[in-house]
Amino acid sequence: MMASPRTPGALPPPPARTVTRTNVTSIDVARLADVSQSAVSRSFTPGASVAPKTRARVLEAARKLGYRPNAIASTLSTRRSRMIAVVLSNLQNQFYPVVIETLSQRLQKDGYHVLLFVTQTEDADELLVELLRYQVDGIVMASTQLSSSLAQQIADARIPVVMFNRTSNKGRISTVSSDNLGGGRAVAHFLADGGHQRVAYIAGAEDSSTNHDREEGLRAGLAERGLRVVARAVGDYEFERAALATQELFGSLLTSRERPDALFVASDHMAFAAIDTLRGALGLRVPEDVSVVGFDNVPQADWGAYRLTTVQQDAVPMIEATVQMLLQQLEDDAVTRDHVVVPTQLVLRSSARLPK
Amino acid sequence: MMASPRTPGALPPPPARTVTRTNVTSIDVARLADVSQSAVSRSFTPGASVAPKTRARVLEAARKLGYRPNAIASTLSTRRSRMIAVVLSNLQNQFYPVVIETLSQRLQKDGYHVLLFVTQTEDADELLVELLRYQVDGIVMASTQLSSSLAQQIADARIPVVMFNRTSNKGRISTVSSDNLGGGRAVAHFLADGGHQRVAYIAGAEDSSTNHDREEGLRAGLAERGLRVVARAVGDYEFERAALATQELFGSLLTSRERPDALFVASDHMAFAAIDTLRGALGLRVPEDVSVVGFDNVPQADWGAYRLTTVQQDAVPMIEATVQMLLQQLEDDAVTRDHVVVPTQLVLRSSARLPK
DNA sequence: CTGAAAGCGCTTACAG
DNA sequence: CTGAAAGCGCTTACAG
Numbered sequence: 001m002m003a004s005p006r007t008p009g010a011l012p013p014p015p016a017r018t019v020t021r022t023n024v025t026s027i028d029v030a031r032l033a034d035v036s037q038s039a040v041s042r043s044f045t046p047g048a049s050v051a052p053k054t055r056a057r058v059l060e061a062a063r064k065l066g067y068r069p070n071a072i073a074s075t076l077s078t079r080r081s082r083m084i085a086v087v088l089s090n091l092q093n094q095f096y097p098v099v100i101e102t103l104s105q106r107l108q109k110d111g112y113h114v115l116l117f118v119t120q121t122e123d124a125d126e127l128l129v130e131l132l133r134y135q136v137d138g139i140v141m142a143s144t145q146l147s148s149s150l151a152q153q154i155a156d157a158r159i160p161v162v163m164f165n166r167t168s169n170k171g172r173i174s175t176v177s178s179d180n181l182g183g184g185r186a187v188a189h190f191l192a193d194g195g196h197q198r199v200a201y202i203a204g205a206e207d208s209s210t211n212h213d214r215e216e217g218l219r220a221g222l223a224e225r226g227l228r229v230v231a232r233a234v235g236d237y238e239f240e241r242a243a244l245a246t247q248e249l250f251g252s253l254l255t256s257r258e259r260p261d262a263l264f265v266a267s268d269h270m271a272f273a274a275i276d277t278l279r280g281a282l283g284l285r286v287p288e289d290v291s292v293v294g295f296d297n298v299p300q301a302d303w304g305a306y307r308l309t310t311v312q313q314d315a316v317p318m319i320e321a322t323v324q325m326l327l328q329q330l331e332d333d334a335v336t337r338d339h340v341v342v343p344t345q346l347v348l349r350s351s352a353r354l355p356k
Numbered sequence: 357m358m359a360s361p362r363t364p365g366a367l368p369p370p371p372a373r374t375v376t377r378t379n380v381t382s383i384d385v386a387r388l389a390d391v392s393q394s395a396v397s398r399s400f401t402p403g404a405s406v407a408p409k410t411r412a413r414v415l416e417a418a419r420k421l422g423y424r425p426n427a428i429a430s431t432l433s434t435r436r437s438r439m440i441a442v443v444l445s446n447l448q449n450q451f452y453p454v455v456i457e458t459l460s461q462r463l464q465k466d467g468y469h470v471l472l473f474v475t476q477t478e479d480a481d482e483l484l485v486e487l488l489r490y491q492v493d494g495i496v497m498a499s500t501q502l503s504s505s506l507a508q509q510i511a512d513a514r515i516p517v518v519m520f521n522r523t524s525n526k527g528r529i530s531t532v533s534s535d536n537l538g539g540g541r542a543v544a545h546f547l548a549d550g551g552h553q554r555v556a557y558i559a560g561a562e563d564s565s566t567n568h569d570r571e572e573g574l575r576a577g578l579a580e581r582g583l584r585v586v587a588r589a590v591g592d593y594e595f596e597r598a599a600l601a602t603q604e605l606f607g608s609l610l611t612s613r614e615r616p617d618a619l620f621v622a623s624d625h626m627a628f629a630a631i632d633t634l635r636g637a638l639g640l641r642v643p644e645d646v647s648v649v650g651f652d653n654v655p656q657a658d659w660g661a662y663r664l665t666t667v668q669q670d671a672v673p674m675i676e677a678t679v680q681m682l683l684q685q686l687e688d689d690a691v692t693r694d695h696v697v698v699p700t701q702l703v704l705r706s707s708a709r710l711p712k
Numbered sequence: 713c714t715g716a717a718a719g720c721g722c723t724t725a726c727a728g
Numbered sequence: 729c730t731g732a733a734a735g736c737g738c739t740t741a742c743a744g
Binding site for chain 2: 066068069070071072073075076081083086091092094096097098100101104105108113114115116117118120129131132133134135153239272273275276277279280299300303304305306
């Protein structure tokens with residue numbers, strides 16, 4: 001299946017049991033700088049009490065030897081790893097790569113690093129137990145669930161957790177989400193104002209708070225305009241399932257007056273599948289025959305082939321809030337619970353008919 | 357900007373300096389099970405010599421106390437963290453989310469975890485130095501570069517590194533890539549056989565080996581058919597830059613006989629931008645006026661709006677090879693250098709005219 | 713400001 | 729098979 005040209009004799013085989021990685025330790029530095037090992041440690045600790053001259057000598061010796069403090073040893077004594085665990089599923093949805101990228105860079109800025117865990121299922125309990133062994137300083141759960149009992153255990157262990165883009169466990173855990181309810185409602189008003197009469201909905205994962213709130217917002221908003229959701233199918237936040245859901249909603253009604261004239265899809269990722277299916281297999285025009293509105297405003301929503309009208313879920317303030325909550329708790333050494341809701345905003349492009 | 361309803365008094369403030377996380381240690385378990393601390397440790401070490409009865413007693417006590425061995429302490433004594441660092445940039449390109457997802461799951465299967473580092477720039481030296489403090493067992497560099505001197509340092513430290521999808525530092529580091537040269541060549545033949553006469557190229561990052569090899573393959577393949585690249589612009593593996601590059605290549609030649617009739621784009625991600633630009637701003641038809649071929653075969657290449665003909669770069673065998681190389685070296689406790697090249701395959705869809 | 717020493721929570725020869 | 733003890737490489741009261 002693949003070529004594998006091993007480079008023979010590239011390196012001599014290492015002496016059997018003599019694993020010596022770069023073991024330059026603070027003791028080596030101390031010796032060279034002619035100070036105590038404590039002085040070396042202090043020289044690398046911001047705010048520690050060392051004479052400037054001593055520190056200079058230590059840093060010089062460290063530079064010569066290529067010394068860098070061992071983060072693992074430091075974690076063991078301080079109980080601070082400066083690692084934040086990020087748990088997520090659903091990387092197909094382009095919202096999450098953006099989240100990882102932004103979050104990881106944001107945390108690096110404050111000297112934290114991301115220990116990443118990817119799960120297929122939304123239930124992350126088992127993974128978390130494993131993860132806690134690594135003494136992470138905090139946890140961000142994105143697009144994943146946590147059982148109440150484990151949430152409690154983690155709280156007891158005084159480890160800050162933030163649920164990102166989920167609010168299901170609101171009682172016990174801090175959450176950051178966008179205004180899904182408001183977003184759904186804005187879509188309803190927008191569609192009603194555009195003269196749409198028959199609004200259908202493609203749901204995300206049934207047990208996710210995001211789906212729940214987006215749908216509730218849609219229903220409430222439509223009700224306020226004397227309308228209701230005329231059809232509904234489940235896409236489970238997946239591309240293929242959303243394509244099927246679209247078939248299900250439109251397939252048998254192609255020439256019927258019952259055919260929906262608008263479709264709200266719980267995520268952009270699924271909306272692309274819906275548009276492809278409407279235009280392709282079903283031969284309908286978007287937005288002339290059916291208006292489509294998504295949720296997230298991922299980068300692809302702006303791509304020319306889709307120009308998707310959608311609700312913007314702004315990753316940057318969501319992440320900023322997440323990081324603030326985490327850092328605040330780490331600093332205070334206290335676990336608190338906050339619920340931050342970031343406003344959403346409808347972004348108008350051309351996949352949906354505009355109000356006059 | 358955002359509502360922040362703090363839940364007051366949710367938890368009592370912790371005693372000022374008494375940070376006690378879940379400190380159940382092996383000593384607690386030993387006490388409860390009435391054995392030595394060593395026995396507890398052994399009970400959690402596969403293959404260690406413990407009487408089955410002792411182990412059972414220990415595990416029972418551990419269960420009662422909710423004990424899990426501290427991975428940090430274990431790392432400090434074994435010098436094995438079971439963490440693999442993954443360094444990458446360019447998460448916008450949907451190939452990389454797929455890579456993270458697959459790689460992370462694959463490593464978890466073997467009991468390893470991913471410490472993720474995201475960098476904006478391709479140069480990762482500074483980041484790596486930081487990363488080495490965490491005693492990672494291995495490093496995967498994806499879509500990033502490493503200076504030769506740092507590569508040497510890491511090799512000296514006996515830490516296995518694999519460059520994923522880059523081969524620039526081939527001399528000193530193991531690499532896994534797909535057959536970029538062969539892929540480029542296959543595209544050239546395919547376009548030539550389809551009767552295209554004027555092939556243009558949109559390059560990725562100029563200093564990346566992937567771009568270099570894909571372009572070289574294209575040129576070689578065209579030459580074999582008596583053709584050459586008639587125009588070239590740089591997209592730098594970015595969406596916006598690729599859109600500009602497309603403008604640059606076609607904008608002034610819209611009605612000219614000099615206009616390219618085929619466009620090979622060094623990544624799918626850029627190819628989507630090219631297609632959008634061709635169809636949108638430039639009013640050309642794909643593939644009737646211009647055939648477009650990409651590279652990667654990301655999930656979106658199959659989306660109805662693009663149906664992109666492209667070279668498949670198969671993440672799964674690439675990752676499998678990466679993990680094998682890493683694990684093999686960890687097991688042997690030796691750093692070796694291999695270069696694995698995974699075959700590519702042209703995937704025909706409808707963005708390019710087919711040979712008769 | 714500085715050094716000696718205890719301690720973080722494990723693993724692992726060593727001796728029995 | 730088992731326990732006592734040294735050691736992994738740091739941090740940080742404590743005493744000077």
